[in-house]
Amino acid sequence: MIVADQKPIEEILQMLEPYRKVLFLGCQTCVAVCMAGGEKEVGLLAAAVRLARKHQGRPIEIVEGAVKRQCDDEFNEPWAKTIEQQEAVLSLACGVGVNKLSERFDVPILPALNTKFFGEVERQGVWAEVCAGCGNCILHLTGGICPIARCAKNLLNGPCGGVRADGTCEVAQNGSRPCAWVMIYERLGKLNQRQNLENIFGAKDWSSDRHGGPRKRIREDMLLEG
Amino acid sequence: MTNSEPKIVAFCCHYCAFAAADLAGVLRLKYPPNVHIIRLPCTGKLDTLYILKAFEAGADGVIVAGCLEGGCHFISGNLRAKKRVLAVKGLLARIGIAPERLEFFNLSSAQGDRFAQIAREMTERIKSLSSSVLTPLPEGKG
Ligand code: SF4
Ligand code: SF4
Ligand code: FES
Numbered sequence: 574m575i576v577a578d579q580k581p582i583e584e585i586l587q588m589l590e591p592y593r594k595v596l597f598l599g600c601q602t603c604v605a606v607c608m609a610g611g612e613k614e615v616g617l618l619a620a621a622v623r624l625a626r627k628h629q630g631r632p633i634e635i636v637e638g639a640v641k642r643q644c645d646d647e648f649n650e651p652w653a654k655t656i657e658q659q660e661a662v663l664s665l666a667c668g669v670g671v672n673k674l675s676e677r678f679d680v681p682i683l684p685a686l687n688t689k690f691f692g693e694v695e696r697q698g699v700w701a702e703v704c705a706g707c708g709n710c711i712l713h714l715t716g717g718i719c720p721i722a723r724c725a726k727n728l729l730n731g732p733c734g735g736v737r738a739d740g741t742c743e744v745a746q747n748g749s750r751p752c753a754w755v756m757i758y759e760r761l762g763k764l765n766q767r768q769n770l771e772n773i774f775g776a777k778d779w780s781s782d783r784h785g786g787p788r789k790r791i792r793e794d795m796l797l798e799g
Numbered sequence: 800m801t802n803s804e805p806k807i808v809a810f811c812c813h814y815c816a817f818a819a820a821d822l823a824g825v826l827r828l829k830y831p832p833n834v835h836i837i838r839l840p841c842t843g844k845l846d847t848l849y850i851l852k853a854f855e856a857g858a859d860g861v862i863v864a865g866c867l868e869g870g871c872h873f874i875s876g877n878l879r880a881k882k883r884v885l886a887v888k889g890l891l892a893r894i895g896i897a898p899e900r901l902e903f904f905n906l907s908s909a910q911g912d913r914f915a916q917i918a919r920e921m922t923e924r925i926k927s928l929s930s931s932v933l934t935p936l937p938e939g940k941g
Contacts, residue, residue, distance in 0.1 A: 617847060620851035624855060
């Protein structure tokens, strides 16, 4: 799923500063599951913003709602009339939802979230990045553990010299975490596939990644026109 | 209730605080009548939204009262509620509302006197805070 974080309330209040009539629109898919922008978070944020604004002596009128998938026009359509009546929309979807609404409506669409990464649910309340969407998957060679996303240096032939004796990575962001290549080594052992490590990966063609500019996927057979 | 009495909403666990409030009544213990009790099956049921809604609806203070630590009938409902209360306190501070207006308490069903004391304590605490929760700040501040 796409993992996002709610922006600090101070920043949200600042974005909303010029407006008095706003729709808070959540998304019931990824950001609901990662507890950042679902129906529940819409309710909480709206209550907090109303309280803050009342306290400032500048009350705000908030309509609350959430759509199934904000990245898809057809789910936003039932909200079109409401959106057009607002001074602004605070979107609690990921950045994709904000872009989508901005393409369709002539109303400022403000992002309530910082969109972060594709992640798994590690345990309740913890999400971890495990795929970076490089566009050319090699997981069949690495025991299902992605070195692009899970190695801090995106190494294809790891580990690097910085791996610690206890198997953790030298790059410790958010506390210590295992070296992706140690994980791959152990996993390949379990699968009897350590021979995979004898093949040295050549330089990766990053054109399938974002480095080739914004990407688009087209399925000709599914197009309705033409 | 006079206007100067702060309105307090108390989210009480059915097994402890709610029973303790009942006991306080049976024992004829005096506590401020401005405390409005809402019974929860366990404080684990507490949704952070309930707290904000209480403030929105005009509460000057909110009490969340659950079983003693180790005594929750659903094992860890009270510990989880306490964490949520802490998170909301942080949020309140950031939107300009004194976090002291919200407090979590642990007590047992036998502590009718403790319940009355908590009700008095919170009432006094809120009275000592300068303004009501939603007294608007002068335009341009806060
Ligand atoms: S190799 Fe690429 S597509 Fe496959 S998991 Fe890693 S980042 Fe994602
Ligand atoms: S220690 Fe492992 S995970 Fe960390 S940068 Fe080196 S190879 Fe990558
Ligand atoms: S049963 Fe009382 S707090 Fe859980």
